[in-house]
Every structure is written in C-alpha cells, then in structure tokens.
Amino acid sequence: MKKIAILLAALIVLSLGFNACKKDETESREKVIPEQYAKKWLVDNDNKAVDYISIEITQYGYYFIVFDDNSYVTGTCYVDDEDNIILVDYGYIEILDLADDGFSFILHVDDTDEAETIFTTEAQEMDVSDDTELLCTTWHITEYYFVSGDETTWVQPSDTYNFTTFDVTFTTYGTYFTHEEYTHQGTAGELYDNRYWQWTNDDNEAICYGLTESEAQNCGATANVTTLTEEEFVLEGTSTNIYGQTFTYYIEGTTL
16 A cells, blocks of 8 residues: 555555545544644754754644655654653654744654754744635545546545545645554554645645655645635545556545
8 A cells, every 4th residue: 555545645656556435433633732832843053963854743743853864754743741742653852942942852762872952943834824724734534536537446435445544734834744544454554644735826726745845846746625614625636647647536624
C-alpha cells in the first residue's frame, strides 16, 4: 500500500491500488496540545549545531520535524503528566521557555543519549482568510473515489481495505498532515505523511499541493475545493499517475 492511501499524496503517487471503507461511527478527536505550542517553529540560525530545520505541532496531536537534509519524521503527539510534549516513536520535548520572541526546549530522542537544547521562532502564517480558517482544521475522510474513463475504482466501501482512521489536517503554515489506520487482508497498518499546500489564487476555489514547498508554490498539482463549510469539505479534479493514466477524483471530509 505504501503511500497510496494518503489523501492528497495519492493524487500524486498512484502506482498501487487503493480501496477504502467508509467508517460508520466517527470517533471525535480531542485537542491534546495547548494552543500556545501548536505552531510551526523554525530553528534559529545560530542553533545550527542541531540537524533540525523546523518542528510543527498541531492541536489535534500531530507533529512534523524537518531535518537539514530535507528528510522528515511525522507522527502523533500529546502532553504527559509532567507537561512534556511526547512525540510518539521519536522522543519528547522538555519545555524550557515560551515567550513572545520564541520557544526554547530540550528535544530528547528515543533510545539515544541525544538531548539537544533548541531555540526557535514561530514561522510566518499565510494570510488567514475566512476560507483558510474553515479549511485549517482536522477532517475525517468519509468518501474517496477515482474514476478512470467509465470505470470507477478505489471506492468506499470496499472489501480490500478497512479504515478505522482516515484524517487530514491543514494548517495556516501551508502544511497538511495525513493519518490512516487500516486493516488489509487481516493485517493492521498505520501510516502518517505530510505535504504542502496553498491557495491557487485569491478566489480560494482551488489549492496547489506538493511533496515540497516549492512544488506547492509552483502549483504543479491542484485540487478544486467545491464545498467548504464548518462541517464539510469536498475536493474534486483530475490527476495523472506515474503510468500516464488520468483519473477524476472525489474526496469528501467532515470535521471531527
């Protein structure tokens, strides 16, 4: 399955088949990270002894760390009883100070002696319009399908994949996160990923997205936002996979 099950990433990397099951009962996710920490933090230039470029945390409990070689790690996070931010499967953040001019902390990495003191400043947000505020939340994907010619493929529901979690989170820093938990042929799986996005123009009727910030800025791939309310969003458009096949897609989500 690899990264094909990832919401917008699947519009780019369609090299494998994808089937998803509609979840009848949606479990609400809680905001597990305090708002003051749920931001994108840029590592200060004077702090380049460490390998990190940025660390982004969302209120619904996802993190995204970018390294100086453009690799990254992403997953879920939460605050423990000692007020540390636990980065599941990576380490934890020991908070030192949060002020108007930045956020400092010690980043402890699991199963190593690594414990770097990191100084950061908040990244610049995009211009926050009404549409941006609506889009930038965590959505539960309830419908997802592709159509190639007269044939509809990768449809919910399906006997192939059963998704218990299929969420996407957009942020005002031009990032989006995907999280899937599923079973396939009796085997459980879990997948996290992240990408970049921006509006195509001031009409806010479509978004550009990509694997990197530059791909999103150059608008190499787009998706039409045909519905956007406080409770629902729909993306529609066309995509071409690595074999040159063109598909029409429809993706629908509801707020958690």
